[in-house]
Amino acid sequence: MIEWEPAVQKGAVVGVFDSGFGGLTVLRSLMQRIPGASFVFLGDTARLPYGSKSRRTIARYAAESAQFLVQKQQAEYLVIACNTASALALDAIADAVDVPVLGVIEPGAAAAAGHTKTGNVLVIATEATIQSHAYAAACRRQGLHGVEKACPLLVPLVEEGWIDHPVTAEVARVYLSEVLEEARQAGQTPDTLVLGCTHYPLLRSVLERTLATICGPGAVEIVDSAEATANEAARQLGFRSSLGRGGTPSIRCFATDSVEKFERLGSRFLGIPVGKVDLVDLGG
Amino acid sequence: MIEWEPAVQKGAVVGVFDSGFGGLTVLRSLMQRIPGASFVFLGDTARLPYGSKSRRTIARYAAESAQFLVQKQQAEYLVIACNTASALALDAIADAVDVPVLGVIEPGAAAAAGHTKTGNVLVIATEATIQSHAYAAACRRQGLHGVEKACPLLVPLVEEGWIDHPVTAEVARVYLSEVLEEARQAGQTPDTLVLGCTHYPLLRSVLERTLATICGPGAVEIVDSAEATANEAARQLGFRSSLGRGGTPSIRCFATDSVEKFERLGSRFLGIPVGKVDLVDLGG
Numbered sequence: 001m002i003e004w005e006p007a008v009q010k011g012a013v014v015g016v017f018d019s020g021f022g023g024l025t026v027l028r029s030l031m032q033r034i035p036g037a038s039f040v041f042l043g044d045t046a047r048l049p050y051g052s053k054s055r056r057t058i059a060r061y062a063a064e065s066a067q068f069l070v071q072k073q074q075a076e077y078l079v080i081a082c083n084t085a086s087a088l089a090l091d092a093i094a095d096a097v098d099v100p101v102l103g104v105i106e107p108g109a110a111a112a113a114g115h116t117k118t119g120n121v122l123v124i125a126t127e128a129t130i131q132s133h134a135y136a137a138a139c140r141r142q143g144l145h146g147v148e149k150a151c152p153l154l155v156p157l158v159e160e161g162w163i164d165h166p167v168t169a170e171v172a173r174v175y176l177s178e179v180l181e182e183a184r185q186a187g188q189t190p191d192t193l194v195l196g197c198t199h200y201p202l203l204r205s206v207l208e209r210t211l212a213t214i215c216g217p218g219a220v221e222i223v224d225s226a227e228a229t230a231n232e233a234a235r236q237l238g239f240r241s242s243l244g245r246g247g248t249p250s251i252r253c254f255a256t257d258s259v260e261k262f263e264r265l266g267s268r269f270l271g272i273p274v275g276k277v278d279l280v281d282l283g284g
Numbered sequence: 285m286i287e288w289e290p291a292v293q294k295g296a297v298v299g300v301f302d303s304g305f306g307g308l309t310v311l312r313s314l315m316q317r318i319p320g321a322s323f324v325f326l327g328d329t330a331r332l333p334y335g336s337k338s339r340r341t342i343a344r345y346a347a348e349s350a351q352f353l354v355q356k357q358q359a360e361y362l363v364i365a366c367n368t369a370s371a372l373a374l375d376a377i378a379d380a381v382d383v384p385v386l387g388v389i390e391p392g393a394a395a396a397a398g399h400t401k402t403g404n405v406l407v408i409a410t411e412a413t414i415q416s417h418a419y420a421a422a423c424r425r426q427g428l429h430g431v432e433k434a435c436p437l438l439v440p441l442v443e444e445g446w447i448d449h450p451v452t453a454e455v456a457r458v459y460l461s462e463v464l465e466e467a468r469q470a471g472q473t474p475d476t477l478v479l480g481c482t483h484y485p486l487l488r489s490v491l492e493r494t495l496a497t498i499c500g501p502g503a504v505e506i507v508d509s510a511e512a513t514a515n516e517a518a519r520q521l522g523f524r525s526s527l528g529r530g531g532t533p534s535i536r537c538f539a540t541d542s543v544e545k546f547e548r549l550g551s552r553f554l555g556i557p558v559g560k561v562d563l564v565d566l567g568g
Contacts, residue, residue: 152444153437153446162437257337
């Protein structure tokens with residue numbers, strides 16, 4: 001991991017990238033922890049979702065997006081606020097730009113290591129993230145054993161706005177029952193669930209209730225990669241005391257498609273209005 | 285609509301385009317009705333789904349895809365087997381190529397006109413297709429009144445393979461109850477449901493059961509745009525007697541991403557193995 005001089009304290013530009021809006025949950029955490037920075041967010045909405053595409057295609061899209069943030073928007077530090085791009089394209093992004101790049105996988109696995117007592121963790125994410133086994137590998141590097149589960153329906157449910165819907169609870173029950181059963185058959189007792197997709201924090205309540213119903217209250221606790229990544233970015237950027245530093249962060253958002261949809265849905269993820277979103281053409 | 289000399293009878297090339305695999309349901313119907321043709325299918329899987337993107341982006345992607353089929357694969361007739369592209373980009377496609385182009389919207393609305401007795405039809409489709417109101421306009425041209433409903437969760441449910449899953453039945457119940465209530469409040473008595481997305485034929489059974497539960501058996505019948513489009517293509521290409529003509533159709537499939545996924549999922553839509561799928565780079 002590249003260490004970086006904390007120029008951010010003088011108002012430097014932090015680029016945040018996602019295939020869509022989900023990464024705004026990471027931006028939300030970053031704004032709380034690094035209020036002195038200027039944030040430039042790019043959602044590659046014309047080509048989303050990355051989660052069902054191949055490594056080669058994801059790497060090309062993500063590298064083009066990162067270059068936009070660094071070359072056109074002068075980002076001095078990049079946060080890849082997209083689990084799929086972090087899992088499949090972190091090296092391609094690092095090769096494409098000359099600034100430090102932080103993905104969400106390693107911080108998520110490190111946070112799981114700080115939480116688990118049994119050393120057995122569950123990871124839920126998109127199909128592409130799971131197929132890459134990037135979380136399983138990151139867990140191994142932390143001395144943990146991770147059982148991974150693709151949950152392709154959770155992103156569409158969030159985007160449909162069915163956050164507290166009975167259907168979403170049932171879908172969560174199906175997925176979580178399956179991964180818990182798989183862990184049980186492997187003789188494991190997982191006590192931690194990593195949210196390996198930036199859409200999932202919006203489903204935190206329903207996932208907590210579902211886990212409590214299946215395993216008993218508090219038996220499995222949730223770790224959010226978005227929060228863990230924001231903490232790690234703050235640490236790398238010299239904001240060791242994190243929350244409560246002065247200054248008001250500025251944000252500017254770009255999207256490759258559907259600016260209106262971004263403005264409408266984005267606020268749900270950011271927690272505050274995203275403001276005006278600029279359309280950018282990456283030629284794809 | 286451009287009339288076309290039936291060169292297909294001498295084995296001409298029919299290009300079929302979709303953003304993904306769903307259009308293989310149209311290809312399946314085309315193969316049954318025009319067995320003498322050679323079919324070239326392109327799924328723009330690197331950029332799917334179109335259903336959540338803007339008109340401008342969809343038009344650009346669809347035009348590039350159509351040009352590939354005509355210029356690189358010598359297609360002499362194009363079927364746009366994608367409701368979203370038909371709704372938002374049929375003019376852009378027709379401008380981009382110099383062969384006849386048939387979309388799925390007009391044949392779907394015409395088939396509804398042949399079925400309905402009340403003149404009130406329901407249309408379910410993706411968000412982009414519904415927002416374009418292309419079906420409502422096509423219904424008006426047929427003297428019908430169409431009530432449209434976006435059902436964004438149905439495509440992910442099909443792609444997850446939850447064809448007969450209780451969750452899918454519940455999602456269908458929510459969507460169909462909402463659109464039926466909307467029609468009721470407008471004083472209408474719909475008797476026909478148009479499947480305005482090429483994924484939906486795979487959910488035909490669950491949709492039929494759901495309609496029977498809500499409205500009573502046979503009260504609302506289903507019209508499939510895929511079948512209607514294949515019938516219209518056969519008519520335009522001079523296959524007026526449709527089914528049962530001699531010859532074995534040849535197919536060749538291209539995808540812009542995830543050839544393995546296409547080969548795996550595609551057979552579900554085509555009903556037979558899709559065979560080898562070739563990767564093509566449209567530069568997007």
